[in-house]
Amino acid sequence: MTALLEIDGLTKAYPGVVANDTVSFAIQPGEVHALLGENGAGKSTLVKMIYGLVRPDSGRMGLNGADFTPENPSAARRAGVAMVFQHFSLFEALTVAENVALGMEDPPRMRDLAARIREVSETYGLPLDPARLVGDLSAGERQRVEIIRCLLQDPKLLIMDEPTSVLTPQEVEILFHTLRKLSAEGTAILYISHKLEEIRTLCDEATILRLGKVVGTCTPREVSAAEMAEMMVGRALTPPSRASAEPGPALLEVRNLSLPPRSAFGTPLRDIGFTVHAGEVLGIGGVAGNGQDELLAALSGEVPAPKGAIAFDGTDIGTVAPDARRAMGLLTAPEERLGHAAAPDMSLVENALLTARRRKTLDRKGFIDWGATRGYAEQVIAAFDVRTPGPEAPARALSGGNLQKFVMGREIDQGPRVLAVNQPTWGVDAAAAAAIRQAVLDLAAGGSAVIVISQDLEELLEISDRFAALNEGRLSPPRKAQGLTMQEIGLMLGGAHDMHDVEEGAHAEA
Amino acid sequence: MLRLEKRPAPSQAWGIGAPILAVVLTMIAGGLMFAILSLPDAGLAAAREAGEIGFGEYVFGHIPVMIARGAEAIRTIFWDPLFHERFGPFLRGQLLVKAGPLILIAIGLSLGFRAGIWNIGAEGQYIIGAICGAGFGLAFYPSESILIFPGMIVAGAIGGWLWSMIPAILKIGFRTNEILVSLLLVYVAESILALAATGFLKNPEGRGFPGSRNLARHPGTDNPELIAGTGIHMGVVAALIAVIAAYVVLNRHMFGYQVKLTGQAPRAARFHGVDPNKLVIACMGISGALAGLAGLFEVSGPAGQISIDFNVGYGFTAIIVAFLGRLHPVGILLAGLLMALTYVGGELAQTRMSLPASAIQAFQGMLLFFLLALDLFTNYRIRGRRREVAA
Structure with a gap:
C-alpha cells in the first residue's frame, strides 16, 4: 500500500x-x-x-x-x-x-x-x-x-x-x-x-x-x-502531590454577583455565587468566552461589583480598587499575558512592579525603589525558572510559556491569602505546567485559598478540591472534585443554567 | 514592490536619528519653499523686460538665484540668531524668552500624550492663565506688595487648570473627545481675551486703546529678567524646574509609571489599578496648569500686558516640541530651544528678507510633518517584496 x-x-x-x-x-x-x-x-x-x-x-x-x-x-x-x-x-x-x-x-x-x-x-x-x-x-x-x-x-x-x-x-x-x-x-x-x-x-x-x-x-x-x-x-514527570487537609475558614465569598456585558460580544455574569476556604482549591471549568474573563475582572477589581456581592475575609470589597485588594491579600492573574497581565514593551522589572508594589513594598511614598523591584523580579525569575536574557528584557521578548511562568510566579511569590488565576498553564510546556500546578497546591497547603479557572478539565480534576462549571455567565454549584466523572462534568458544562434552582439551595447549605 | 515590515523591537537608532533627519529635511524643503517665494527675481525680470537676456536665460538664471535665496533663508533662521555679530547677543536672549513657554507647556502635554490623553488646547489654557494671573495683579493695582506676584502665579496656574478641566470633565462624564473640545475652547479663550483687552481688563488710562495696564512696568506685578541681557526670567526658571521634575516623575515615581503603563498597555493599567478617569483629570490638569503658568509669565514679562493679539501660538507649537523631543523631558528641552530658534530666526527672516509670517508657520509645520513621517521607521522597516512564483 x-x-x-x-x-x-x-x-x-x-x-x-x-x-x-x-x-x-x-x-x-x-x-x-x-x-x-x-x-x-x-x-x-x-x-x-x-x-x-x-x-x-x-x-x-x-x-x-x-x-x-x-x-x-x-x-x-x-x-x-x-x-x-x-x-x-x-x-x-x-x-x-x-x-x-x-x-x-x-x-x-x-x-x-x-x-x-x-x-x-x-x-x-x-x-x-x-x-x-x-x-x-x-x-x-x-x-x-x-x-x-x-x-x-x-x-x-x-x-x-x-x-x-x-x-x-x-x-x-x-x-x-x-x-x-x-x-x-x-x-x-x-x-x-x-x-x-x-x-x-x-x-x-x-x-x-x-x-x-x-x-x-x-x-x-x-x-x-x-x-x-x-x-x-524527554524525562519522567511526577504528578503533583498534595497533602489533604481540612479546609479552614471561608476567605472569599461571592454572592448573587451579576454584571452586564462590557461589550457587544461580551458575556454577562448571572447570579454567580461560591465560597472558597483557606487551604482549598476551587476549580472553575468551562469553554472560553462563557464569562471567565468577566469573573476574573470582578475578582481583581478592574470592574466594580455591586455592594455585598464579593466579601474578602468578611469585608465587602465590591468597590475596592485592584491595588487595595492586593494589599489585603487578594491576588489575580488574567488569562491574556501580553497586554493584560503584563505590559509588552516594559521590562520584567517594570512588570514586577505592576502587581507586587504593595505586598512587597516596592515604593516609598510613591517613589519607586528600583533596586528592590529588580530584586523581586530576579527572585521570581529564579524561583520559576523563567528563561530570559535578564530582568531588563521586555515582556514581549519572552516566549508565551516563559512569560506565563513569570506572571504566575509574580503572584504566587507574594504569598497571597486568596489567589484567582485564569488559564494558569495555557501555552506552558508540560514540565513547567506541572511546576505551576505544584506551586498552586503548595500555596493551598500553606493555608491560602485558590481559584483556578481553566479549560483544561484534566488539570482541574488533578488539582481541585471542588469543581464548578461556568456556562453563559452562570456558575453551577461547586461539587467535590474527587470522584467526578467526565460525563458528569460534561453535564455541568452543558447545562449549568438548568441547575439554577439547585444552586440557590447549595448556597443555603454553605 | 516595497512593503512595510514591523520591527521586532523599536529601533533605537531611528528613535534618536528621526528628529535629526527631520530637521535636515525641513531645512531642505523649507529652503526650497523660501526660494520659490522669491520668484520671479526682480533683477532677472528687469533684464528680460529690457531685452538683455533671452527666455531660456531668464528661466535658468533663476536656479543660482533660488539656491542663494534658500541658503540665505536657512542661514538667517538657524545661524544668525546665535552667531550674527550685531544681532547675536540680543537674539540669544530672545531664544530663552521663546523657549521658556514652549518647554513649560510641552512638558505638561508630554505626560498626557504618553498616557494617550490628547490635550490640543494648551493655547487656550495659556490665554486663560494669562488673563487670570493678570487680573489678580490688576485687582490690587497700584499696590506694590511682594505678595502680589506669587498670587498671580497661583492664579495663572489655576486659570489654566480650570480651562483644562472643561474637556477633562466632559470626557469623563459624557465620553466627549478631548481633542475636539480642548481645541474648540481655544477659540472661546481667544474671544474672552478680546473681551478682556477691550473691556474688563482695559487700561482706564489707555486713552481708549485696547489692552490692559502694563504689568511689566509696574513693580509688584512684573516678571523681570533675572540676569540682565540673558533673557532669563521666572518662566525660564520654571521651565527648567518642570524638565527636572518631569524627569524624576517619569523615572522614579508611581505616577510616571502609571502614565507610561496606561499609554503602552491600557488593559494592564486597569489591572494594575489605574483609574482611567483620575488619570485624565491629572494629566489634563497638569498640562493646563503649566500652560496657564506659561501664559502668566509671558503676560507679566516679555509681553507686558493683555492685548488682543497676546497669544502667538506657543500652545500649538508646544505640541510639535513635545513630539520632536520624543515626549522625553531632556528631548523636549532641546526641541524647545530648536523651535525657539525657528521663531527668532523666522522673525529675523521676516524683517530682513521680507518673508511672510505664514511661511515661518509652514516651516514649523514641515518639521512636525517630517518627524511624524520618519517616525514610521522607528517601528517599521521597508523591505523589497521577494518575487514569488505566481500562484
Whole structure:
C-alpha cells in the first residue's frame, strides 16, 4: 500500500532556531495520525509546510506518490489537503452558509450551498443550520462550520490543530464520531494535540516531536499516557502531590454577583455565587468566552461589583480598587499575558512592579525603589525558572510559556491569602505546567485559598478540591472534585443554567 | 514592490536619528519653499523686460538665484540668531524668552500624550492663565506688595487648570473627545481675551486703546529678567524646574509609571489599578496648569500686558516640541530651544528678507510633518517584496 502523504527529511530554520530538523514520517489513507509534542516542538511549522503556508528549506513531501510542494494554501486545497485551525476565521455578522461561501474558490448559488451544507452535516453527524448567524453559535458549532467548509472540498487529508481545546466533553464525542466516520471512508486525518488521553482513544499512529526532531513513533492504544508524556518531554514527570487537609475558614465569598456585558460580544455574569476556604482549591471549568474573563475582572477589581456581592475575609470589597485588594491579600492573574497581565514593551522589572508594589513594598511614598523591584523580579525569575536574557528584557521578548511562568510566579511569590488565576498553564510546556500546578497546591497547603479557572478539565480534576462549571455567565454549584466523572462534568458544562434552582439551595447549605 | 515590515523591537537608532533627519529635511524643503517665494527675481525680470537676456536665460538664471535665496533663508533662521555679530547677543536672549513657554507647556502635554490623553488646547489654557494671573495683579493695582506676584502665579496656574478641566470633565462624564473640545475652547479663550483687552481688563488710562495696564512696568506685578541681557526670567526658571521634575516623575515615581503603563498597555493599567478617569483629570490638569503658568509669565514679562493679539501660538507649537523631543523631558528641552530658534530666526527672516509670517508657520509645520513621517521607521522597516512564483 502506498502512503497518502510522505514526508522525508523536512527541515525549516528560522533565525536562531531550527523549527523542524529532518522530519520524516508517512500517513496512510484513512489513518488517524497524531502529531504530538510540547509547545515549541515544531508541530505548527510542520503542518504549515504541508498546508502551503511556509516553504521548507530542504527535504521533500509526496502526496499519493507525486511530488508535493504547495506554493500556497489554495494549491494545497486543490491537491486535497484541508485544515481546521485552532483559531477560527469566521465573520460573526454573517450566516453559516455565507461564511462557507467566502472560503470557496467559486461558490455555488446560496440555495444549493445551503442544501449541500445540510447534506454534509447530516451525513457526518454535525448538526448545523446554514441560515444561522455565526455570532450566535457556540465554539463547538463554529468549529463545525470550519469542518464542513473543509469537507465540502472532499479532502484526502484533513489537518486538525488542537481541535478539542474549545469543546465540552460531549462536543468532543460528536467530533470524534465524525472523524472516525471520515477515516472509515478513507480520509486521512493529521491530528495535532497534546492531550494524551484523546490521542489514545482516537488515533491509529502517533509521531512525537521534541525540539523540531522526531523523537519517536508509537501506536497510542498500545502505550500508556505516561509513556507518551515521557517521550514528549524527554524525562519522567511526577504528578503533583498534595497533602489533604481540612479546609479552614471561608476567605472569599461571592454572592448573587451579576454584571452586564462590557461589550457587544461580551458575556454577562448571572447570579454567580461560591465560597472558597483557606487551604482549598476551587476549580472553575468551562469553554472560553462563557464569562471567565468577566469573573476574573470582578475578582481583581478592574470592574466594580455591586455592594455585598464579593466579601474578602468578611469585608465587602465590591468597590475596592485592584491595588487595595492586593494589599489585603487578594491576588489575580488574567488569562491574556501580553497586554493584560503584563505590559509588552516594559521590562520584567517594570512588570514586577505592576502587581507586587504593595505586598512587597516596592515604593516609598510613591517613589519607586528600583533596586528592590529588580530584586523581586530576579527572585521570581529564579524561583520559576523563567528563561530570559535578564530582568531588563521586555515582556514581549519572552516566549508565551516563559512569560506565563513569570506572571504566575509574580503572584504566587507574594504569598497571597486568596489567589484567582485564569488559564494558569495555557501555552506552558508540560514540565513547567506541572511546576505551576505544584506551586498552586503548595500555596493551598500553606493555608491560602485558590481559584483556578481553566479549560483544561484534566488539570482541574488533578488539582481541585471542588469543581464548578461556568456556562453563559452562570456558575453551577461547586461539587467535590474527587470522584467526578467526565460525563458528569460534561453535564455541568452543558447545562449549568438548568441547575439554577439547585444552586440557590447549595448556597443555603454553605 | 516595497512593503512595510514591523520591527521586532523599536529601533533605537531611528528613535534618536528621526528628529535629526527631520530637521535636515525641513531645512531642505523649507529652503526650497523660501526660494520659490522669491520668484520671479526682480533683477532677472528687469533684464528680460529690457531685452538683455533671452527666455531660456531668464528661466535658468533663476536656479543660482533660488539656491542663494534658500541658503540665505536657512542661514538667517538657524545661524544668525546665535552667531550674527550685531544681532547675536540680543537674539540669544530672545531664544530663552521663546523657549521658556514652549518647554513649560510641552512638558505638561508630554505626560498626557504618553498616557494617550490628547490635550490640543494648551493655547487656550495659556490665554486663560494669562488673563487670570493678570487680573489678580490688576485687582490690587497700584499696590506694590511682594505678595502680589506669587498670587498671580497661583492664579495663572489655576486659570489654566480650570480651562483644562472643561474637556477633562466632559470626557469623563459624557465620553466627549478631548481633542475636539480642548481645541474648540481655544477659540472661546481667544474671544474672552478680546473681551478682556477691550473691556474688563482695559487700561482706564489707555486713552481708549485696547489692552490692559502694563504689568511689566509696574513693580509688584512684573516678571523681570533675572540676569540682565540673558533673557532669563521666572518662566525660564520654571521651565527648567518642570524638565527636572518631569524627569524624576517619569523615572522614579508611581505616577510616571502609571502614565507610561496606561499609554503602552491600557488593559494592564486597569489591572494594575489605574483609574482611567483620575488619570485624565491629572494629566489634563497638569498640562493646563503649566500652560496657564506659561501664559502668566509671558503676560507679566516679555509681553507686558493683555492685548488682543497676546497669544502667538506657543500652545500649538508646544505640541510639535513635545513630539520632536520624543515626549522625553531632556528631548523636549532641546526641541524647545530648536523651535525657539525657528521663531527668532523666522522673525529675523521676516524683517530682513521680507518673508511672510505664514511661511515661518509652514516651516514649523514641515518639521512636525517630517518627524511624524520618519517616525514610521522607528517601528517599521521597508523591505523589497521577494518575487514569488505566481500562484
